[in-house]
Amino acid sequence: MGYISVAETAKKWRISERSVRNYASLGRIDGATLKGKTWLIPVDSEKPKRLNKLSKKPVTLLEILQDEKKSKIKGGIYQKIQIELTYNSNHIEGSQLTHDQTRYIYETNTIEINSTAVNVDDIVETTNHFKAIDIIIEQAKQLINEKLIKFLHQILKNGTSDSRKEWFAVGDYKKLSNEVGGRQTTLPEDVPGKIKNLIVNYNKDKIKTFEEIIEFHYSFEAIHPFQDGNGRVGRLILFKELLRNNIVPFLIDEELKIFYYRGLTEWENERRYLLDTCLMAQDKFKKYLDYFRIPYKD
Numbered sequence: 001m002g003y004i005s006v007a008e009t010a011k012k013w014r015i016s017e018r019s020v021r022n023y024a025s026l027g028r029i030d031g032a033t034l035k036g037k038t039w040l041i042p043v044d045s046e047k048p049k050r051l052n053k054l055s056k057k058p059v060t061l062l063e064i065l066q067d068e069k070k071s072k073i074k075g076g077i078y079q080k081i082q083i084e085l086t087y088n089s090n091h092i093e094g095s096q097l098t099h100d101q102t103r104y105i106y107e108t109n110t111i112e113i114n115s116t117a118v119n120v121d122d123i124v125e126t127t128n129h130f131k132a133i134d135i136i137i138e139q140a141k142q143l144i145n146e147k148l149i150k151f152l153h154q155i156l157k158n159g160t161s162d163s164r165k166e167w168f169a170v171g172d173y174k175k176l177s178n179e180v181g182g183r184q185t186t187l188p189e190d191v192p193g194k195i196k197n198l199i200v201n202y203n204k205d206k207i208k209t210f211e212e213i214i215e216f217h218y219s220f221e222a223i224h225p226f227q228d229g230n231g232r233v234g235r236l237i238l239f240k241e242l243l244r245n246n247i248v249p250f251l252i253d254e255e256l257k258i259f260y261y262r263g264l265t266e267w268e269n270e271r272r273y274l275l276d277t278c279l280m281a282q283d284k285f286k287k288y289l290d291y292f293r294i295p296y297k298d
């Protein structure tokens with residue numbers, strides 16, 4: 001292999017001799033050899049590409065979640081959210097799995113069962129919910145669209161007993177009329193139009209406030225587009241939008257469940273019921289962020 005001097009290399013690459021020495025000392029020139037105090041540069045070496053900036057350190061909660069997910073970090077805020085959001089969102093919809101069972105499924109992909117019977121759907125929907133959270137973390141920066149909404153439903157209900165029913169549409173809007181809390185919801189034939197209008201109006205402004213996000217959540221639940229799984233899909237979208245707008249997210253636990261449902265029921269008459277409940281849940285979530293020393297805007 002032939003070598004040339006630092007001076008010859010500098011002239012060849014049209015940079016200073018000092019830059020050539022720096023590249024060599026940092027190991028960025030393959031084959032560069034230090035002889036005494038003089039660097040010898042391989043004649044066929046190519047000029048190293050300039051580093052424009054250092055790797056960006058995750059700052060927002062979304063960036064931290066994406067980084068921990070990619071790095072497969074255990075015991076961080078990503079794992080905390082996977083377990084807490086999955087357990088609470090499924091629990092208020094009737095899942096009988098305990099918090100420990102949910103955590104065990106996430107951490108070991110197994111479940112501990114003593115003498116108590118466990119509904120298979122509860123297990124399937126738990127593992128499915130973990131996957132759905134990954135989807136919203138990966139696609140959090142995208143604006144809400146029908147494809148994402150239907151995809152989340154498909155993930156959540158895939159492999160459940162509902163998916164084996166002819167009249168149940170997995171990953172698609174409901175075929176049969178349904179009620180929620182004794183109240184009528186949008187008729188099946190009207191769902192596509194209602195959802196499209198909701199999304200179009202919501203996406204007119206890309207930056208959303210806390211109240212605007214909560215309003216979208218109420219509107220989505222009022223339409224009730226799917227045969228089942230509306231609450232979980234809606235809360236996943238809610239979580240995604242809070243992440244996208246760098247607003248502290250929250251989850252509804254058993255303690256707040258009754259107030260959450262009351263807030264949805266009374267939204268048209270008094271918005272503060274639901275907003276205050278969500279703010280209380282947000283205060284609880286801030287304790288997670290404080291523990292993991294993740295900064296947030298008050």
